[in-house]
Amino acid sequence: MTDSLWLWILLAVVLVVVIGGTGLVVSGRRRRGDVPGSPTVDAPTDASTDVRPAPTAPTTGPTPPAQEPAEPALDVPEPVGGRLARLRGRLARSGSPFGARLLQVLSRDHLSEDDWDELEETLLLADVGAGPAGELIDALRTRVRVEGVKDPTAVRAMLREELVRLVDPTLDRTLATTRTVRDDVEVPAVVLVVGVNGTGKTTTVGKLARVLVAEERSVVLGAADTFRAAAADQLQTWGSRVGVPTVRSDKDGADPAAVAFDAVRRGREDAVDVVLVDTAGRLQNKAGLMDELGKIRRVITKEAPLSEVLLVLDATTGQNGLNQARVFGEVAGVTGIVLTKLDGTARGGIVVAVQRELGVPVKLVGLGEGPDDLAPFDVESFVDGLLGDD
Amino acid sequence: MxxxxxxxxxxxxxxxxxxxxxxxxxxxxxxxxxxxxxxxxxxxxxxxxxxxxxxxxxxxxxxxxxxxxxxxxxxxxxxxxxxxxxGGETRTLRFAKQGPTVIMLAGLQGAGKTTLAGKLALDLRTKGHTPLLVAADLQRPNAVTQLGVVAERAGVPVFAPHPGNQGAETDDVVGDPVAVAREGVAAAATREHDVVIIDTAGRLGIDALLMQQAADIRAAVDPDEVLFVIDAMIGQDAVNTAQAFLDGVDFTGVVLSKLDGDARGGAALSVARVTGRPIMFASTGEKLTDFEVFHPDRMASRILDMGDVLSLIEQAERAFDAAEAEKMAAKVASGQDFTLADFLVQMQQMKKMGSMKKMLGMLPGMGQMREALDNFDEREVDRIEAIIRSMTPAERENPRIINGSRRARIAKGSGVRTTDVNQLLERFAGAQKMMRQMNKGGGMPGGMPGMGNLPGMGGKKSRGRTQAPPQRKKGKSGNPAKRAAEERAAAARAAGESAPAPRGSSFGATQAPPSAPADLEIPPGLEKFLGR
Missing domain, CATH: 1.20.120.140 (SRP54, nucleotide-binding domain)
Incomplete structure (x- = not known):
């Protein structure tokens, strides 16, 4: 095995040189091409004209307009020590090292390192992740310095506030489940449910069908999980309990895209409101399986546009959840997240990182094994859960 | 990345x-x-x-x-x-001295218990045991059916007296899994199965009712092994969950599932540290054969994200055609030119391994090239493939015959501009040259930007690379500083005089059979470089 090791490495390197080199060579050429032309003369002048306004900008240019809206905002909530707080606020925002140093002189951190560590640990324990947790705490530290807060509980409240702001309660978290119009024909809304293995996709589809039936919508289920043993049976069981038909293939291992297509077509023929398509669990690093998902998506959109692509994330998932969201987002165009198994001890902080990086909101949460334990996502209670104050 | x-x-x-x-x-x-x-x-x-x-x-x-x-x-x-x-305490399954060995599986929902039951059964069956699967997961809808299918695939019988939950999911306890487990063990004894694998329902650590049920099953069947199945993707909750299961069912070993994902699997470390129970197996795929004994050293590199060369090799070996690889190795070793045809074959095999970016990222020390890697467009591979496929076999064997009109034809055939074809040929010539130099025993030539110093290649992983210098020297000093100086001297000498230095009885000789024949004989096509 080790004998052939050098060969693999060597071949990989050759591949990089030959293939990856294209970009390098091209950019190299471009650079070389620049030299004889006039751009070289232009470049420094461009740079200098660009540079000059840059340093002046923060000092004279944009600052007055930036301050004016900020002033009333800062003045109103700071009845005492408002002036100094404002100054510190400006220093904190200036971003210059001098400002930062001056801020340190002018303000004092009233909390001990232990308090800060404890706060950070709360976030880490909730799976928020080292990067986002560090940034949140740093931002909070600056804010505490600016506002001169001394009480750890007040700081905790501020952290809660920051988190709520980050998760953003104003985002649209409704599911698009109304019939859409395509080429002047009304077609059902199609909801595709994706995710890695064992997060609860089939269960989520089943529960979602119940919710929709409760809202008196007509639903068709598509069992495009043709891989896992008995997955279609599981979905059919869910469907039959609320009188929803399930489109499935007769044999295991059929083409999931074909099943999805049939389900959407059936939905169109029966003129239902919503078609829910369940897919097989797939790890995001399996290129072949992700291609299969891409195909499912393409095939469905031939019949009807996708209204929602829901990524089912397990609340126990750690930092890998971000990778999952990223890859599924690229392949399937995820529009919302369903956070399942939130009834356990896990807090699902990874969705904070996911929303921060990809802007995909959590739309639903799974809170247990009961058939009606699917709830809309509530920012406030989620953040409270994250911070562990129930 | x-x-x-x-x-x-x-x-x-x-x-x-x-x-x-x-x-x-x-x-x-x-x-x-x-x-x-x-x-x-x-x-x-x-x-x-x-x-x-x-x-x-x-x-x-x-x-x-x-x-x-x-x-x-x-x-x-x-x-x-x-x-x-x-890996403080790696061990294999303990078998009962008398009667059937009872293995109980426990874990959260969706950790992969049912699938693992099948994998374990298949593994035991191939080792000459006669396992019986017991369907004690009556909670999840159709879990019993799933176990039946899995058992069929693994070719082992299943004991499922209770159909399980045929309705929707519920918080209520369905059936009596304790009785099923007890009967299952009894049935195994009468049917003379030597191993019983009990698949239990997934449960949350804080679900007191179901935890009690799991404890009851454990008490009823007195298992020889209780395996706790945990998802490699789990986050900070791993500790709570593991502790709850340790208290509830006192598991004796851990199985890490979904290790074929790209999660780094820090949970393994947490669970091993907090509970002190050994991690025994890793489940690495959806096929029933994707099941292996846990390798602590690989897991360590993975947690640290140090570039997993061993996994890369394994993946490569799985994807690469062995005969093709051998042919390739022989060809490189014999000093023949690496042709575009070979390149095409290699490229296709590498494509089979999935994302090239990801794969190259697994190489240690690629950090310095990370920027280049990030800019790397996967579709570029397809484009290059198209160009090579537009060449005639003769052109692939000998790119030198490609003249202006051939270039124009190739560009037309592959839908690119002539400059793209030129670029490919230019760079291929460079790569070919590099291969030849490497073949001469010079290791990685200095011409590779950013590859001069590969960090993280410690120990046996780097055997392939450290072998190269000893071919020039009769031996190498044990003193690292002295050795470095010697290597520098050797490199300088190699740069000055172009002929490969005579090989002595170096230690590396026996370990590097592919490059061995290339030594003193001047391979065809190399003369022109010796005359430099």
Whole structure:
């Protein structure tokens, strides 16, 4: 095995040189091409004209307009020590090292390192992740310095506030489940449910069908999980309990895209409101399986546009959840997240990182094994859960 | 793409190369990086705290600060510590001396218990046992059916007296799994099965009712092994869950599932540290054969994101056609030119392994090339394939015959511009030259940008690379400093005189059969380079 090791490495390197080199060579050429032309003369002048306004900008240019809206905002909530707080606020925002140093002189951190560590640990324990947790705490530290807060509980409240702001309660978290119009024909809304293995996709589809039936919508289920043993049976069981038909293939291992297509077509023929398509669990690093998902998506959109692509994330998932969201987002165009198994001890902080990086909101949460334990996502209670104050 | 720990440590240490000694501040920075790496890998916070404390202690000791390359040394210390936690006590299944061996599976919902039951059954069956699967998961709808299908695939019988939950999911307890488990063991005894695998329902650590049920099953069947199945992707909750299951069913071993994902699997470390139970198996795919004994050393590199060469090789071996690879190795070794046809074959095989970016990222020390990697367009591979496919076989064998009109034809055929064809040929010629040089026994030539110094290639992983220098020298000094000087001298000599230095009875000779025939004989097509 080790004998052939050098060969693999060597071949990989050759591949990089030959293939990856294209970009390098091209950019190299471009650079070389620049030299004889006039751009070289232009470049420094461009740079200098660009540079000059840059340093002046923060000092004279944009600052007055930036301050004016900020002033009333800062003045109103700071009845005492408002002036100094404002100054510190400006220093904190200036971003210059001098400002930062001056801020340190002018303000004092009233909390001990232990308090800060404890706060950070709360976030880490909730799976928020080292990067986002560090940034949140740093931002909070600056804010505490600016506002001169001394009480750890007040700081905790501020952290809660920051988190709520980050998760953003104003985002649209409704599911698009109304019939859409395509080429002047009304077609059902199609909801595709994706995710890695064992997060609860089939269960989520089943529960979602119940919710929709409760809202008196007509639903068709598509069992495009043709891989896992008995997955279609599981979905059919869910469907039959609320009188929803399930489109499935007769044999295991059929083409999931074909099943999805049939389900959407059936939905169109029966003129239902919503078609829910369940897919097989797939790890995001399996290129072949992700291609299969891409195909499912393409095939469905031939019949009807996708209204929602829901990524089912397990609340126990750690930092890998971000990778999952990223890859599924690229392949399937995820529009919302369903956070399942939130009834356990896990807090699902990874969705904070996911929303921060990809802007995909959590739309639903799974809170247990009961058939009606699917709830809309509530920012406030989620953040409270994250911070562990129930 | 995450930058790996070894890359980050390398950059931390870059500034202190000249100093050679580590100050307290340097160590603080190092510890911060390690902490961050562990947290990114989902290692539990308390475990990280303990771990960094012990690493810090060792870093302050002479073994690190006195070392020539502190970065390497720190990585080694961290790795050692990880391996000692992960693999302190590796063991295989304990079989009962009398009667059937009872193995019980427990874990959260969706951890992969039912699938694992099938994998374990298949593994035991191929080892000559006669396992019986017992369907004691009556909770999840159709779990019994799923186990039946899995059992059929594994070719083992299943004991399922209760159909399980045929309705929807519910919080109510369905059936009597304790009785099913007890009957299952009894049935195995009468039917003379020597192993019983009990698949239980997934449950949350805080679900008192179901935890009690699991404890009851354990008490009823008195299993020889209780395996706790945990998802490699789990985050900080791993500790709580593991503790709850330890209290509830007192598991004797851990199985890490979904290790074929790209999660770093820090949970393994947390669980091993907190519960002290060994991790016994890893489940690495959807097929029933994707089941293996846990490798602590690989897991350590994976948690640290150090570039997993062993997994890369394994993946490569799985995807690469062995005969094709052998042919290739022989060809390279015999000094024949690497042709575009070979290149095409290699490229196709590499494509089978999935994302090339990801694969190259697995190579240690690719950090320096990471920028180039990030810009790397996967579709470029297809474009190049199209260009090569537009060539005639003769052109692929001998690119020199490609003249202007052939170039125009190739460009037209593959839908690219002539300049693209030119570029490919130019760079291919360069790569060919590099292959030849490498073949001469010079190892990685200096012409490769950013590849001069590969960090993180320690120990046996780098055998392929460290072999090259000894081919020039009769032996190498045990003193690292002296050895480095010798290597420099050798490299200088190699640059000055172009003929390959005569090979002595170097240690590397026996370990490098592919390059062995290339030694004194001047291979065809090499003369022109000797005349430099």
């Amino acid at each position: 995450f930058t790996s720990l070894s890359d980050r440590l390398t950059s931390t240490f870059k500034n202190l190369r000249s100093k050679g000694r580590l100050s307290e501040a340097d160590i603080d920075a190092t510890i911060r990086e390690i902490r961050r790496a562990l947290l990114d890998a989902d290692v539990a916070v308390p475990v990280v705290r303990d771990f960094t404390a012990s690493v810090r202690e060792r870093c302050l000791s002479a073994e690190v600060s006195g070392a020539l390359n502190p970065a390497q040394q720190v990585v080694k210390v961290v790795n050692d510590e990880l391996v000692s936690i992960l």
